[in-house]
């Protein structure tokens with residue numbers, strides 16, 4: 001406080017400076033024990049970004065020599081990490097310099113936790129790739145560099161670490177530089193994402209060339225790591241790209257207000273802008289850009305706003321509002337790079353859920369074009385992707401989705417795959433090419449004498465097999481069954497209190513599952529005297545009043561559609 | 575200290591052609607996106623409202639996210655019975671002002687049995703009055719998603735949190751096996767009984783929170799501002815004279831100019847000596863701080879990793 005009172009502090013000036021600061025998000029990468037966490041700890045320590053009590057709490061602990069702080073303990077915040085001396089999951093840390101604010105994702109190097117590295121890199125603009133000067137480039141160094149590039153991280157800063165252990169010798173550094181630079185160029189070619197690189201010799205432990213330039217390596221005249229981080233272009237500039245706005249919610253507080261809430265994924269929108277809603281393709285003009293702080297004339301990515309349109313269009317969550325002159329493609333089939341992140345390997349033709357912007361829809365991997373061997377960068381024929389493997393797939397979407405190529409738009413080109421049974425996030429996906437709507441609409445050629453496939457059943461019945469639980473008054477259940485039947489679906493009723501089911505508790509689930517497997521809609525019903533109908537499917541549920549049957553039935557249809565069971569909104573009457 | 579307290583609204587103005595958004599605007603936009611996602615994807619979300627500065631910011635963000643509609647979920651306050659009277663009055667007033675439904679949950683059995691941090695240790699006391707109460711409340715109302723105002727910069731196990739933090743059917747966190755969380759695509763799928771804790775302020779720092787409160791004129795409890803308050807002084811610690819404190823024989827409270835840096839239960843929240851009586855003064859003080867905001871919290875310091883242990887057990 002003394003310094004502040006002697007030099008009068010003006011909050012206005014301080015906040016003014018704060019407002020001038022831009023933001024850079026970066027992550028770490030590299031093999032286990034290469035010194036990532038130590039480097040981040042050192043960077044925080046040398047920029048006075050850690051509090052005294054935090055430093056006190058790690059003194060005398062960790063793996064380093066007596067008297068030497070183990071800086072990795074500043075970010076390795078889990079007990080298991082401290083016990084094992086490795087990073088298990090990403091730590092997010094924050095610091096700022098006079099020029100810029102930083103969000104750091106310190107990621108694990110261990111192969112088992114590669115998906116956590118991908119988590120950290122997915123939102124990063126730059127990655128600091130560590131290489132242990134004594135060990136050189138390892139397979140994990142390559143894998144991380146590849147994933148970072150695939151995720152569109154443009155700036156790869158290679159920190160050749162532990163220079164103190166190799167006598168700060170220039171030839172060690174140059175050898176790694178001349179091996180890694182061409183490799184990174186090949187990776188960039190393979191992923192199709194341009195990479196800009198820098199090489200810096202550092203010692204994270206001693207602090208050489210981390211926050212400050214070091215005297216230990218007079219042969220190196222380049223900047224310290226922090227200088228490079230301060231001089232990179234700020235977080236990706238998203239306003240240059242065409243306008244994209246995934247609708248998160250329809251806001252309808254009263255009759256006279258109907259707006260669409262979302263976060264601008266890219267570009268700029270203005271009052272009067274002509275937009276198109278996808279996948280329906282309907283157009284309209286923006287009449288208001290509403291925020292709590294007042295209406296805006298323009299709004300730019302990544303602001304969260306609410307848009308109002310000049311006409312009543314059927315717009316709901318998951319739709320994409322886009323610039324009318326540069327719309328994305330509504331695709332039923334996309335080509336995408338996948339990073340597989342689950343113990344259970346990828347299964348072709350299995351049903352997964354794609355989560356893309358604000359929508360979730362069923363999809364299946366129709367074909368695996370190749371797997372990339374990150375060691376050799378060769379494209380290999382493969383029948384599946386296992387944990388941490390990377391490949392290129394063709395994905396069939398059961399509903400059209402408005403997508404861009406990931407290289408063109410990081411927000412509308414990215415998706416995750418979810419396993420609908422375990423609910424695990426099983427893959428990160430990046431769209432590399434799209435095929436327009438009609439091409440994929442053609443049904444796959446059926447074998448004239450072969451078995452009937454699930455896809456053919458789906459095409460005929462308009463739904464896939466599923467178990468749907470219905471609890472409510474008998475008339476309500478009848479109405480739901482009737483309406484499903486009338487749209488061509490094949491519902492089969494299984495009453496919970498049927499004697500056989502009561503006698504054999506395992507029977508009902510087994511029967512229901514068998515029906516679902518055969519592509520039918522197994523309605524597991526229990527009637528009661530209430531005035532509400534409860535419906536559940538795929539872990540989702542609704543409760544709806546039965547007073548207005550049309551409304552109730554529509555709610556159930558919507559549930560089944562959103563769960564990816566009913567395939568076509570039109571056919572479901574939505 | 576020369577301070578100019580007013581900040582023109584235009585400083586944070588959203589308007590105008592593609593101009594770089596400030597750091598606070600970026601954080602705000604990200605948080606609003608998260609709030610809306612949860613409201614759209616979960617059946618029964620709830621917002622944990624702890625009355626502190628972070629909750630105040632989170633509540634304002636919720637108002638912004640759903641404007642011009644109302645906040646589409648209730649607020650839940652877990653009252654340990656050791657909250658400052660000012661906090662409770664503030665809580666009720668805020669809920670009325672924003673027009674949100676307020677639920678208050680207390681572990682009445684433990685409170686009646688006299689649970690307090692002196693008789694029990696702080697860990698067991700927190701376990702009963704906070705963690706158990708929270709888990710009971712979530713189960714009672716069947717909430718499937720709960721917003722918390724925790725920030726990653728608060729503590730090093732929190733730095734490991736996802737924005738959507740998966741909890742099993744016992745409400746427990748498994749930090750060694752978290753779901754990958756890429757881009758801003760949050761996996762909201764859960765089986766019945768499981769739930770998600772959601773942290774919309776994950777990427778905010780303590781400084782961001784105070785600057786935002788300042789720039790947005792967000793009301794916060796008076797306890798954050800310095801004034802003369804009666805305190806028991808023990809070494810460096812200033813212990814409030816609210817309920818639940820057992821004074822040593824002959825110990826008398828003194829009037830000390832002080833404030834709270836973070837709000838918790840009165841027996842376990844130490845105050846700090848401070849002259850910062852306005853928001854600009856708090857921000858100025860923050861720049862000069864040498865210890866973290868939780869350094870005055872007694873609970874975090876019981877032993878190494880105590881926050882992680884509490885979080886695994888179901889605490890926020």
Ligand SMILES: Nc1nc2c(ncn2[C@@H]2O[C@H](COP(=O)(O)OP(=O)(O)OP(=O)(O)O)[C@@H](O)[C@H]2O)c(=O)[nH]1
Nearest residue numbers: 032033034035036037038086087109162203204205
């Ligand atoms: N001599 C020396 N040792 C270092 C240096 N940087 C890190 N180390 C040591 O290397 C070991 C591993 O460091 P970490 O920072 O934990 O490595 P990491 O890359 O974060 O490891 P993971 O996160 O588990 O992948 C520790 O014992 C560090 O003290 C360095 O510059 N010089």
Ligand SMILES: [Mg+2]
Nearest residue numbers: 036037086087
């Ligand atoms: Mg590490």
